[in-house]
Amino acid sequence: FRGVAGLEKLRGPLAATVGSLVLMSVSSHKEYRFLLPFLPLGILQSGIGLERAESACSRRCDRRSSSQSTSLKKELKQTTSERSIAARHSLACSVFLPQILAAVFFALVHQRGPEAVMAHLRRNPPGTSGAFFLTACHSTPVHSFLHR
Secondary structure: OOOHHHHHHHHHHHHHHHHHHHOOOHHHOOOHHHHHHHHHHHHHHHHHHHHHHHHHHHHHHHHHOOHHHHHHHHHHHHHHHHHHHHHHHHHHHHHHHHHHHHHHHHHHHHHHHHHHHHHHHHHHHOOOOOOOOOOOOOOOOHHHHHHH
16 A cells, blocks of 8 residues: 555455455355445455556656667657557556456356246246256346246
């Protein structure tokens, strides 16, 4: 938290958040809604990390330009700003590209199985024998798919 004003006060809540998440990970009953109270502090920590990464990119570009001789500095001023912009673009791509890939995967592939099973059960009801699921109750959309 060095260099970021006022964040020393958040050390305790962030440590408590990490401890709570570790304890919840050990629990046998897991639901996504249990994580919602911890999102604001996680988002704050992500913002701090992004700000530090961006300032490190800027310092790296400035360091390269300051090591050059003074006669080349004027020529390299535009090159340095282009490097800084390129570094920021690469940082943005390294942050957002994995998130976009994960969003596509989770939206199109991850929950395909339970929905395909429910579509099959709607077309071919099991009758009196029923259907037995070995998943958590909230993992399979039974009522929303079968009772249409």
